[in-house]
Amino acid sequence: MITVTALSLPLRTDRLLLRGYRDGDLDAALDYYADPKVARYLLEDPWSWKYGQEQIDKRVDHTDIDKPGSALALVVEHKREVIGDVALWPTDAALSRGELGWVFHPKASGKGFATEAVRALVGLAFGHYRMHRAVAQLDARNTASARLCERIGMRNEAHLRRDWWSKGEWTDNLIYGVLADEWIA
Numbered sequence: 001m002i003t004v005t006a007l008s009l010p011l012r013t014d015r016l017l018l019r020g021y022r023d024g025d026l027d028a029a030l031d032y033y034a035d036p037k038v039a040r041y042l043l044e045d046p047w048s049w050k051y052g053q054e055q056i057d058k059r060v061d062h063t064d065i066d067k068p069g070s071a072l073a074l075v076v077e078h079k080r081e082v083i084g085d086v087a088l089w090p091t092d093a094a095l096s097r098g099e100l101g102w103v104f105h106p107k108a109s110g111k112g113f114a115t116e117a118v119r120a121l122v123g124l125a126f127g128h129y130r131m132h133r134a135v136a137q138l139d140a141r142n143t144a145s146a147r148l149c150e151r152i153g154m155r156n157e158a159h160l161r162r163d164w165w166s167k168g169e170w171t172d173n174l175i176y177g178v179l180a181d182e183w184i185a
């Protein structure tokens, strides 16, 4: 296993700031996670206050990837306002493969903010954590997420039919992937 130096946060991109969660982040997160349109292609239902608090409590501890089961969960801010969040977690014991997740407030849509934040996260996966592969899994109907994957250079590697039980039905699942050497090239 490759040893990595401590992660330095917050992370800044051209327009965004990516930081760890704080206890006070529930209201800002509920503002989009409680929206059924946002939750449409997530495996979870729209957040209630109680469920949201449990999620924030977990995410406050997701500050680094250092062992199986760990995760890096980051709040994304634009001009000091929370507009979404991204997460990276390892999918193997050697921490050499990672999975990415993202959820953004509809008010921030259509400006490339999610693309910019996810690019930074993939940069961390390969540049900081030295992973060799990163994937994203999405409901096949989630065309906005698929476009995001393609914009940042991920490849559609699989279309798994009726692979997820989501909101009362079996749904198709897309797997997008990118390799470290492709990313660096």
Ligand SMILES: CC(C)(COP(=O)(O)OP(=O)(O)OC[C@H]1O[C@@H](n2cnc3c(N)ncnc32)[C@H](O)[C@@H]1OP(=O)(O)O)[C@@H](O)C(=O)NCCC(=O)NCCS
Residues within 6 Å of the ligand: 037, 038, 039, 041, 042, 102, 103, 104, 105, 108, 109, 110, 111, 112, 113, 114, 115, 116, 137, 138, 139, 142, 144, 145, 147, 148
């Ligand atoms: C998935 C999700 C983040 C995509 O949001 P988005 O607004 O399409 O993504 P971005 O913020 O990267 O914006 C990209 C759009 O802005 C446009 N854009 C404008 N300026 C841009 C810029 N500087 N850079 C890149 N794109 C830009 C792009 O053309 C693109 O529009 P298009 O897809 O119609 O071509 C959002 O729909 C979401 O949070 N959905 C709910 C949660 C969810 O489903 N999460 C994923 C689970 S797998």
